[in-house]
Amino acid sequence: MEKKQLWIVIAGLVLVNCLTIVFFLSGSGEAGSKIFAGEQETVAKIGKETISRQEWLTEMEERYGEDTLRDLIDQKVIIQMADDYGIKVSDSAIERELNMLKAMYGSGEAGNEEKWKQEIKYNLLLEELLTKDANVTEADMKNFYEQNQTLYDVPASYHLSQIVVKTKGEAEQTVKELKQGSSFSALAMERSIDEFSAQKGGDLGFINVEDDSYLQNIEELVKGMENGEWTDPVETESGYAILMVHEKLKGKKYSFEEVKGQIRRQIALEQMDRPVSARAFWSETKVDWFYEEKEKR
Structure with missing residues (x-):
């Protein structure tokens, strides 16, 4: 490998x-x-x-x-x-x-x-x-x-983007703007406090379910979602995150x-x-x- x-x-x-x-x-x-x-x-x-x-x-x-x-x-x-x-x-x-x-x-x-x-x-x-x-x-x-x-077992993975803000109020306002048609990537670049992903419009790449360094319950949050959908605000160590699913890869x-x-x-x-x-x-x-x-x- x-x-x-x-x-x-x-x-x-x-x-x-x-x-x-x-x-x-x-x-x-x-x-x-x-x-x-x-x-x-x-x-x-x-x-x-x-x-x-x-x-x-x-x-x-x-x-x-x-x-x-x-x-x-x-x-x-x-x-x-x-x-x-x-x-x-x-x-x-x-x-x-x-x-x-x-x-x-x-x-x-x-x-x-x-x-x-x-x-x-x-x-x-x-x-x-x-x-x-x-x-x-x-x-x-x-x-x-x-x-x-x-080595030949491929875990289930999700291509995600995120917007991370400090407060629940900011997160709820962001979700409201998304529902009104605002661009997820534009909002990520504008207000996400996670600088690394914000520079890429919130893009996190693929997160596999065995990697708990991001969120331990990641699969529970997104497994039932369709591509292009986003989550409600999720509390994290640094604030509140909104996750968007781009693609799902079955294990x-x-x-x-x-x-x-x-x-x-x-x-x-x-x-x-x-x-x-x-x-x-x-x-x-x-x-x-x-x-x-x-x-x-």
């Missing part, structure tokens, strides 16, 4: 970098369009000084260019090699990994799910490529499952047959004791890239 968690963290950082660069270079969005009338190449003004679009993009390339290009190459390499070897991953395997990610690490927030699925797909294809010739016995896999069965215990492929890859990767990286296939796919000469120096 530690290796899997590390890979997810790395994949998340890679994804952020890739999306950032693509956004900047595509010219889409407000930041990529003309910011000041008549000054198409100016992206910022600071008093009498300006920052040109070229300066901005050059700085972005120097900071993130090599890593981002390497990540994009890795993605293409993985897809090409998977096609060459006829390797595919099922939607159910991707969904299982996503659910585990949500329940265990609070990730997979609304709006990012398709991006996470794509990253999970790349990860699974790469693991299949690296372990395609590995010999792992059925007995070893069953033994691993029996010893680590709880599930996965059988050996359902996770057999995952176990095979995990055992094989541990036996290989090598980085989970697409770089091993660069020569096979004849990669020629911008930073190649720099690496040779």
Whole structure:
């Protein structure tokens, strides 16, 4: 699980970098369009000084260019090699990994799910490529499952947002405004005293029912609610909270047959004791890239 968690963290950082660069270079969005009338190449003004679009993009390339290009190459390499070897991953395997990610690490927030699925797909294809010739016995896999069965139990989880205020009166007023059509995220940013979630419009990500660090009776509060509904004020240590449900994830215990492929890859990767990286296939796919000469120096 530690290796899997590390890979997810790395994949998340890679994804952020890739999306950032693509956004900047595509010219889409407000930041990529003309910011000041008549000054198409100016992206910022600071008093009498300006920052040109070229300066901005050059700085972005120097900071993130090599890593981002390497990540994009890795993605293409993985897809090409998977096609060459006829390797595919099922939607159910991707969904299982996503659910585990949500329940265990609070990730997979609304709006990012398709991006996470794509990253999970790349990860699974790469693991299949690296372990395609590995010999792992059925007995070893069953033994691993029996010893680590709880790793494949996904607890029920809820994607929640919150607004936390100091008094019950403030909480009741907030609920009243919500009923009148006010935006939950706007009210969270405006008045929630929990600064961390307030900055994200109250978004807490996924809270699993086994995590009692937030509220011990969380499942009792929200299990009967529909997506988009919010609770009445709930007293907490810091005041009163109003919780909104975005998504509910049912708990599930996965059988050996359902996770057999995952176990095979995990055992094989541990036996290989090598980085989970697409770089091993660069020569096979004849990669020629911008930073190649720099690496040779």
